[in-house]
Amino acid sequence: MYPVGIPSSVEAFLSTGIAGQLLIAFILLFFILSLCSCLMDEQYQDPAMPVPLPEHSLFTILPFFHQRFDFLNWGFRATGQPIFQFRLFRNTVIAVSGEASRRTFLTSKGLDLNEGFKYLSGSIPVVPGVTSNITSRHVSIVRKRLAVAQREERLQALIPELLLDCQRVMESWGVSGSCDPFKNIYELLFQISVRSLTCSEIADDSAVVARLQKLYDTLDRWNTPAAVLFPWLPSPGAVFKLLATKQIYGVVCGAINARQQSGISRNDMLQILLDHEDEHLVVVGFIMGLLVAGARATGATASWMITFLGCHSDWKVKAAAEIQSLISTHSSSSSTPSSTSHLQNLSERLSTIPVCAWESSTPILDAIIRETLRLAEPHTAMRRNLGPEVQFGDKVVPTGAFVLYQFSDVHLDERIYPNPWEFDPGRSTDSKVPFSWIGWGAGKTVCLGQRLAKLELKLIAAMFLLGMDFDIVDRSGKHMATPPRPNWNDTLLCQPQNGSFKLRFQQTPSPRLDGVI
Ligand code: HEM
The missing domain is CATH 1.10.630.10 (Cytochrome P450)
Structure with a gap:
């Protein structure tokens, strides 16, 4: 008989070495993240919204943080559009370019700098509770x-x-x-x-x-x-x-x-x-x-x-x-x-x-x-x-x-x-x-x-x-x-x-x- 059920799985997991546990944890995390982002990617397809990137949203995270200039330029080229969207997990992010968009970006009342930086930049030091x-x-x-x-x-x-x-x-x-x-x-x-x-x-x-x-x-x-x-x-x-x-x-x-x-x-x-x-x-x-x-x-x-x-x-x-x-x-x-x-x-x-x-x-x-x-x-x-x-x-x-x-x-x-x-x-x-x-x-x-x-x-x-x-x-x-x-x-x-x-x-x-x- 094969061991089944959560307790047996936990036991099997614990009996694996640390390297095995890390590998399993990584695969599980990757699976959960992929599932979440697949579900979120489905919400993309509204023609009034900017076109999404051809890449799966999981692959946009590292380039956004580490190669931002190349990544954004690539996005405009890959979509062939002056405006496109991608996901950073639960967040919809829209990159804009061109003269008209620049004007709208810089002058629209509802676009808030502090909220933008707070969530996407992480560069402002925050002491919890203070x-x-x-x-x-x-x-x-x-x-x-x-x-x-x-x-x-x-x-x-x-x-x-x-x-x-x-x-x-x-x-x-x-x-x-x-x-x-x-x-x-x-x-x-x-x-x-x-x-x-x-x-x-x-x-x-x-x-x-x-x-x-x-x-x-x-x-x-x-x-x-x-x-x-x-x-x-x-x-x-x-x-x-x-x-x-x-x-x-x-x-x-x-x-x-x-x-x-x-x-x-x-x-x-x-x-x-x-x-x-x-x-x-x-x-x-x-x-x-x-x-x-x-x-x-x-x-x-x-x-x-x-x-x-x-x-x-x-x-x-x-x-x-x-x-x-x-x-x-x-x-x-x-x-x-x-x-x-x-x-x-x-x-x-x-x-x-x-x-x-x-x-x-x-x-x-x-x-x-x-x-x-x-x-x-x-x-x-x-x-x-x-x-x-x-x-x-x-x-x-x-x-x-x-x-x-x-x-x-x-x-x-x-x-x-x-x-x-x-x-x-x-x-x-x-x-x-x-x-x-x-x-x-x-x-x-x-x-x-x-x-x-x-x-x-x-x-x-x-x-x-x-x-x-x-x-x-x-x-x-x-x-x-x-x-x-x-x-x-x-x-x-x-x-x-x-x-x-x-x-x-x-x-x-x-x-x-x-x-x-
Ligand atoms: C060469 C140095 C600096 C450059 C190039 C620079 C550039 C900028 C730019 C481009 C923005 C607008 C950001 C955006 O629209 O996203 C900005 C905003 C701001 N900068 Fe600077 N900055 C410099 C130095 C400073 C210094 C020394 C201070 C304070 C001591 C400062 C305080 C601020 C503040 C508080 C804002 C936000 C304004 C607002 O909330 O409306 N900056 N800066």
Whole structure:
């Protein structure tokens, strides 16, 4: 007689070795998932809805997370349509492209950014029972405080501190050498983001900053499909993310408590939040959430901006001249250098330039930032349709569905940007195509931190351009006149896969400021 029934099956399962148990568990899981997604695939066939992908929905999950740029482009090619749908388990996801869809995507009232990111990105750190309780009222207070953080007087006070951070971090690299821009410049941006968005207790302690960066990196590394799609499942990704988030929360709460207990008032972001008597949830949400938004995007952009400049000496020269002219106009040439350190003298001179000059008298830097964002901002905008149905051409996006728009659709469109992979800040910016440049977002959603981000990028550019000789070299140390191609499949940094280039630098003893200082 064959053993039948659940108890016998369990017994048989337990008597198999661990390898056998894992194999059986995997086959069972695969079977259940296939069954579920087959049942869900059946609901697809409504002609008013966007056409589904030819692939089975189970095979879309990994490419969506790991090869998003290739996957979405493949989807448009495979369906032959400018709009298509696929499944991420229970979620219907619709990818759109083209001018008309871009306009609808960016302007439709019901398409919600926060809901889109919450479910499909998984990049926002959530402490269960704490930051999971953040409501739209808290979010709107966080936005108001971010506006306060970017008032002119606040930014002016921040400039010397950010420049000092730049000087300190750049000096720690040594007088000359070569480094990975996606490591070193990213670290530098993390430091100045911590300075801008948290408090001096954290920003002054380089060990704590390094620990925080490591914890945020852990969140990124473990942002696996299972952790994003089934956050309630104790997958390794979800567990590591939870542990890292709790530690970040611990660091932030530690700093808040220390400030409150000390009774000492300081001139930083935490103080602004405490002086507004914001609830704990707002203070924590501001710091934890905006560090993600701020440090990642600004770090990636700065790494690419310096990489592009390192290959384009013509733009390097133009930008350096622009900053030299700012110094000559706004900084007294009679002041004697206070230090033998060139980077310190430079940071002191740059500190005297007013915010308004950085904002309105730097067209070359503006063009360089704009072109960097066009070419190397691997953003896929995500929304959830909170209702009612939205019409994209002759197709309907139902309430509850997720919608994606990848920025490459417009930023790498050769009809708008001839030779789109070429870095050319001199490109014409007067395209008649609506929303033809969306580097800071557009329509209903624009970046609320762009004033701070632009200032940070300009300060870093100035420290590099006047403080260092730098260029980009290949593995054999040869100067690269053509920049590496951004890898849009890397959704965080756009970093090319093989790390085949380096930033070569040498601090200038002082010649860049000859005649100025
Ligand atoms: C170079 C750096 C940055 C870039 C390229 C950038 C880009 C963007 C883009 C494209 C969006 C719109 C996203 C979408 O439509 O899906 C956005 C939104 C946002 N950004 Fe930035 N960002 C940068 C830095 C920052 C910084 C430093 C902060 C805060 C300190 C920040 C805070 C935000 C916030 C809060 C939103 C959401 C706006 C809303 O909810 O309406 N960003 N950013």
